[in-house]
Amino acid sequence: MANDSLKLDNQICFPLYAATREMTKRYRPLLEELNVTYPQYLVLLVLWETDRISVKALDERLFLDSGTLTPMLKRMEERGLLKRTRSKQDERVVEVALTDKGKQAEAKAAQIPLKFLEQSQLSEEEFIQLKRILTKMLDQIEES
């Protein structure tokens, strides 16, 4: 071991990577009723706010490109949560909109954020710090 900076326990990004995977694992039982994955849940969060959005705009909101979104949105369409339609104004654009089932899922999801927070043992203060630091990381990246 020539170099302490290469020790796993000294890495900052490893806990980031591991905590993210454990977080999505914790979400899984909460999302079971909706029958969606965590990334699909993020799409629903956006659609519950906007109701109708292009794939491009979803990409900008979630930082997920069409290579990820296209098959994911097709799966969600198959499950009846949303509808994909080509824009009339610009045929290149695919717009995504919730179905009634997708809209109704919001009520089922209402308790998810609280349930998740209850499970977690971080303090309010720690959540605020965590979010502030991660958002700062993301802001830098958006700039570049």
Place this chain on the structure above:
Amino acid sequence: MANDSLKLDNQICFPLYAATREMTKRYRPLLEELNVTYPQYLVLLVLWETDRISVKALDERLFLDSGTLTPMLKRMEERGLLKRTRSKQDERVVEVALTDKGKQAEAKAAQIPLKFLEQSQLSEEEFIQLKRILTKMLDQIEES
């Protein structure tokens, strides 16, 4: 929008999820010389510390199960970084050890952590807080 707790901007886990993906994207050019992905780099970090380890122990260290590790370790073996061998004492166990090429990669990697930190604009203080909070999240999970 019936429920503010379902707003994307109010989620704590979304910045966690997004920052992790952006982090691995930032690592990619740094790992190019080694010709490994970020998860493969984590395996190398462990092996540079221990030289020889079972798949099971790797799982415990990285929280990645055999479904992920087996194909990943096979790819790394194909690229000549490590060798997989069945244990003589217990034929169920597969042990992973670095090749000379894998060992030599450590020298090439020596500058990676510093280069990554230089790119980032978080303060020393923020790094310490971030790591502390994420490690706390992970500790809870290990307990359960």
Place this chain on the structure above:
DNA sequence: GGCAATTAAATTGTGTAAAATTTAATTGTT
């Protein structure tokens, strides 16, 4: 010693991720 229970990897199936390329539609410029 025999055999059920346990354990370690591997396999299977589904679902992300993201780089790179392709296809099709639109826009800007001459």
Place this chain on the structure above:
DNA sequence: AACAATTAAATTTTACACAATTTAATTGCC
């Protein structure tokens, strides 16, 4: 109007993730 450049999705390829199942080896218990 013509056509090169740009743009939005889709596709292709490679590589994770992880739940669930299978296979093979080992251990525990009678």
